[in-house]
Amino acid sequence: MGYAAARGGLKAIEAAERLVARERILGESSWLESRQMIEKLRLAVDRVMGEGGLWDEDLAASALRQAEGDSIEAAHLLRSYRSTLPRLAYTTPIDVDDMDVLRRIVPAFRNPPGPQLLGRTTDYTGRLLQTADEDTLRTAAEKMAAFLDEQVTPEVEVGHVVSGAEPTDDERRPRRLLELLRDLDAVVDRRRTDDPEPFDITRHPARPPATRSARLATMARAETGALVNVWYRNILGPDGYLHEITLGEVRHGRLPVKVVHPITGDEISVTEVRVTEVEAIEDLDGIEEDRGRFDVGYGLCFGHNEKKAIAMANLDIACERDKGRSFLEQSILLTTDGLDASGFLEHLKLPHYVTFRSMMERKAAVRRHKETT
Amino acid sequence: MDRNRRAELLARADADDVRQLAEAFLSHRQVATELDIIAPPEVGMVMMQVREPVCKERFHLGEVVVTRAEVAVGGARGWAMRAGTDRETTLAAALLDACAEHDSALGSQVDDLCVETKARLDRARHQEWTELRSTAVSFEELD
Numbered sequence: 001m002g003y004a005a006a007r008g009g010l011k012a013i014e015a016a017e018r019l020v021a022r023e024r025i026l027g028e029s030s031w032l033e034s035r036q037m038i039e040k041l042r043l044a045v046d047r048v049m050g051e052g053g054l055w056d057e058d059l060a061a062s063a064l065r066q067a068e069g070d071s072i073e074a075a076h077l078l079r080s081y082r083s084t085l086p087r088l089a090y091t092t093p094i095d096v097d098d099m100d101v102l103r104r105i106v107p108a109f110r111n112p113p114g115p116q117l118l119g120r121t122t123d124y125t126g127r128l129l130q131t132a133d134e135d136t137l138r139t140a141a142e143k144m145a146a147f148l149d150e151q152v153t154p155e156v157e158v159g160h161v162v163s164g165a166e167p168t169d170d171e172r173r174p175r176r177l178l179e180l181l182r183d184l185d186a187v188v189d190r191r192r193t194d195d196p197e198p199f200d201i202t203r204h205p206a207r208p209p210a211t212r213s214a215r216l217a218t219m220a221r222a223e224t225g226a227l228v229n230v231w232y233r234n235i236l237g238p239d240g241y242l243h244e245i246t247l248g249e250v251r252h253g254r255l256p257v258k259v260v261h262p263i264t265g266d267e268i269s270v271t272e273v274r275v276t277e278v279e280a281i282e283d284l285d286g287i288e289e290d291r292g293r294f295d296v297g298y299g300l301c302f303g304h305n306e307k308k309a310i311a312m313a314n315l316d317i318a319c320e321r322d323k324g325r326s327f328l329e330q331s332i333l334l335t336t337d338g339l340d341a342s343g344f345l346e347h348l349k350l351p352h353y354v355t356f357r358s359m360m361e362r363k364a365a366v367r368r369h370k371e372t373t
Numbered sequence: 374m375d376r377n378r379r380a381e382l383l384a385r386a387d388a389d390d391v392r393q394l395a396e397a398f399l400s401h402r403q404v405a406t407e408l409d410i411i412a413p414p415e416v417g418m419v420m421m422q423v424r425e426p427v428c429k430e431r432f433h434l435g436e437v438v439v440t441r442a443e444v445a446v447g448g449a450r451g452w453a454m455r456a457g458t459d460r461e462t463t464l465a466a467a468l469l470d471a472c473a474e475h476d477s478a479l480g481s482q483v484d485d486l487c488v489e490t491k492a493r494l495d496r497a498r499h500q501e502w503t504e505l506r507s508t509a510v511s512f513e514e515l516d
Contacts, residue, residue, distance in 0.1 A: 082418065086415070089420075095423075118509075192430060270380070
């Protein structure tokens with residue numbers, strides 16, 4: 001593959017860039033503040049951090065504004081910025097059981113250990129577009145906010161499983177359904193006793209056959225739509241792989257970022273990041289599999305992005321069962337990175353004059369050859 | 374206050390409060406003259422490695438933007454790391470850490486800031502749970 005670069009056009013390029021900037025910066029509306037985006041376009045900002053592989057809400061919001069709302073372009077900007085920064089440290093291995101949940105549901109089990117907390121969601125609400133004028137919508141939103149502020153002790157549904165005003169450890173950090181399944185001997189045990197170094201996808205490209213840590217890291221920063229697409233092909237069966245899955249845990253919460261204090265040598269927490277975590281329970285039914293037990297896939301990504309974490313958990317266990325027999329791992333590793341895919345796609349817009357002229361000449365040569373034979 | 378805990382709370386303390394206290398300390402002649410910048414504030418990343426629960430394997434979740442700085446006051450080292458790109462506040466936090474090690478009177482003021490920070494974090498956590506617990510659910514099964 002090749003294309004010839006072009007030169008010139010600098011004034012036109014600068015003028016085009018100014019047109020974008022003028023509308024983005026000025027327009028007829030007021031300046032779009034980062035804080036507004038972090039609060040009101042939370043899921044978009046979270047998605048950019050996840051796909052950029054970099055946690056910083058302010059920078060992600062700034063990237064989203066600069067990219068005029070294009071999440072892949074914003075992730076690209078974040079990755080470019082990331083490449084200018086030194087890596088100062090690695091965290092100590094963060095135990096995901098240290099997550100303080102902001103939302104936790106267990107679709108597979110009615111009474112799991114700990115509470116089912118719906119948290120901030122519209123999962124159970126009808127998808128009705130709000131068509132009222134903006135003043136009406138704003139007034140309604142302000143009334144709703146005032147109602148919430150006045151509620152000193154919000155009403156709690158009878159029959160729930162939370163205790164008093166202060167949460168117990170099991171309520172903010174509930175025991176996993178996976179642990180209950182282990183207690184019941186209902187899940188295969190794949191816990192490792194060694195502790196291999198994780199694959200670093202920022203330093204080396206992950207290629208099949210890859211370690212599981214490489215697959216998980218790749219999916220954690222994959223483009224959401226691409227990952228959902230690979231999962232959908234896989235679950236529907238056009239790739240010849242149909243499997244039945246139930247979600248065990250779906251969590252959104254905060255994980256501590258722990259580093260070693262350089263003076264004391266002790267582990268300390270310097271900040272927190274929000275993550276989405278999913279465990280997918282797989283029904284094993286293969287001849288060579290333990291059909292008396294389940295297996296579990298795992299998904300974890302920056303921010304609140306349940307679609308991505310669900311797809312990731314499903315694909316984690318699908319890869320484990322596939323054992324390299326299909327193109328699944330290759331699809332995950334080579335086609336789900338938003339920057340890779342969009343970078344290739346976007347380059348097609350650059351001038352390819354010489355390439356195309358060469359192709360035209362080849363076509364003409366073929367025609368001439370046909371005419372003379 | 375335990376040094377580790379102090380570092381954790383200075384990392385989360387309000388930026389304005391950190392800078393104001395650091396500026397007040399710098400007005401002390403002894404602090405200003407005995408201050409050494411060991412490592413100026415540097416914006417960088419921390420790679421977040423997590424241990425997942427299925428196979429107990431580690432993998433890289435992604436990187437977190439942080440700023441870190443290290444100073445010394447009268448030979449007492451102070452270190453800080455805060456999320457984000459705010460160099461000035463991180464340098465101020467490192468200064469507070471060093472001052473707390475160097476002088477017990479200054480240290481008590483740093484402790485006050487840390488206690489205040491912890492109280493703010495606890496209030497936020499309490500408010501968060503107050504709202505969250507109202508979303509606890511126990512769906513009924515249909516026969």
